[in-house]
Amino acid sequence: MTDQRTMAYINLHAVLGTIPYLCELDDNAKDLIKNENLSVGFAVKGGPCGTLVFEDGKCRFIRGCESCKIKLPFSSPEKFNGMIDGTVTPIPSRGFTKIGFLLKKFMPLTDILSSYLRADEEALKDPVFFEKSTKLMLHLIASAVAQIGNVDRVGRASASYISDGTVKLEIGDDIAIGLVAKNHKLAALHRAPKSFTSYMRFEDIRLARALFDGKVNAVACVGEGKIRVGGMISQVDNVNRILDRVALYLA
């Protein structure tokens, strides 16, 4: 039902791709990268390739890894996924002298990320932590939907029914992101889109969280008015089908 290649795309673009937003939201993450000017590239044979760039106290994710300072090659998607799971230790092919960054900065960053993305119930009782965790989850999910829609066989079937346009996913009045569809290829937009062709609006952050955690169903919530959908509803409908597969990959 899932495949390693899609998982690798999700791990790179969605999981590691959330680190830039972590560095905006979390003070400890900010501190870890504040004086760093480095880039870490991940090159997966038969899979994705991307770089996390750390400079001027900020982090960004770019496609490709030609100019990265530390390069981590992986012989297969399985090996890369193993690194994310902690069962494979990567060996850099470039930037041996900067390995300390990986151990002292990058690994702690991923630990902080895990604390938000796999948060325990106790931690989620803190409303500030809860909000940050849910925002990061939204970024993760948006990217994961895009990757599944582009790579996963079943996800591609869903994407084939999504017409060109932008789906706005919003939580209350303050949080919004977009999913842009063009020629049945999806891309995550990590900010509120200026214009959109359809929308899915969650009543509040707790409901969004419950949906992400699989505790409520979107169809039921639409009837209750807790989730509002509008515009080209077929776009939302098919994004929802891909959302179901996000849970399958990230469970």
Place this chain on the structure above:
Amino acid sequence: MRKINTYDKSREAFARAMKVIPSGIYGHQGPAEGCYTPVEAFPFFSSRAQGTYLWDLDGNRFIDYMCAYGPNILGYHDPDVDAAAAEQRAIADCTTLPSTKMIEFAELLVDTVACADWAFFAKNGNDVTTLAVMAARAYTHRKKIVFFRGYYHGVAPWTQKIDYPGVIEEDVMHNIYVNWNDIEALKQVFHENRGQIAAVIGQPYMHGNFMDNELPAKGFWQAVRKLCTDNGTVLVIDDVRAGFRLDLAGSDHYFGFEADLICFCKALANGYNVSALCGKEFLKNTVSGMSYTGSYWLSAVPFAAGIACINKMRAMDLPKLLIEKGTRLKDGLVAAAEKYGFDLRVTGVPSLFYLRIADDPTLMLHQEWVAECVKRGVFFTNHHNHFINAALTDEDIKETVEIADEAFSVVRDRRS
């Protein structure tokens, strides 16, 4: 300005339903699949129905253009159909041995439907589309089925898509999809799958959701028919939705070709629970040998209702009447839209019309207008074709156009 509906009792009922029924109201009549946008504009539960009207729990009356999603073709509680059903109910309904009403109903269908040499009865459209595909596979000993994109043939796994919950790859691995009206693509599919295609299944014209409905291009169905005949493939027409609103002899007859198998349900018995697969003689033996039945499929009351319904439709020359009513409504709605500068597209056959305001490709303007109509007592839905029934009067059409006019006015003022 007209009264604006409120739905407090519908909402209370929905809250009750949510506790004991998955999603409260499931399927096409549920608020999510029904695309009730915004949800506040729509009632959820009915209290009664009569003729072309539906009343919700809060006492709001609607001119109902969904007609229970098709079954209401003569008007809710048609006296002749109800009388025939009541008479049969007093005799027998669900019994160990079937009633001869079943034979009478089959004889009537064979006499009415152009391509029918026999009839097989079930309960829902899905029952007979599934039987049609199974029969095609049994007859041809082939696996593959060709669909036209935008189709709806029910909810059995083979009719769904690979990304639907509960559907596995094996359920749909022999499905082939081609674009509607694209005969060259269909020829290519036949070329690439020579000797493997059991059936082509299609609705008589493209009345999918979220898109303007599209009639068959000139010669399209005739070319499909020839391809099927030349390749030993069974041609199945799913007339569940359109059946009897275009032509009592079948929608294939309306478009000038002959199906091998044709599926009916919705309008077959004006709301009584029966569906039918009709077919040509050469498939009768195959269907005779199939293991296919259900607990209530041979019940006599729906047969009696169906007989009365078809006889009345024949007496009224009903499709012509419904198309005339639909055309009057269409003309009125388009004129009301033009008055406020909106481009309302009404597509499909007028007895089965689809609405879309083309000024806003996101459809949000359309959803806004539909909501204003519903709040004032005209039951449209956003992205499904609508249905005309025989009880709709000119006065109802006039009232509908007046409400549509007011809704356009509200939407224009809000957006200006």
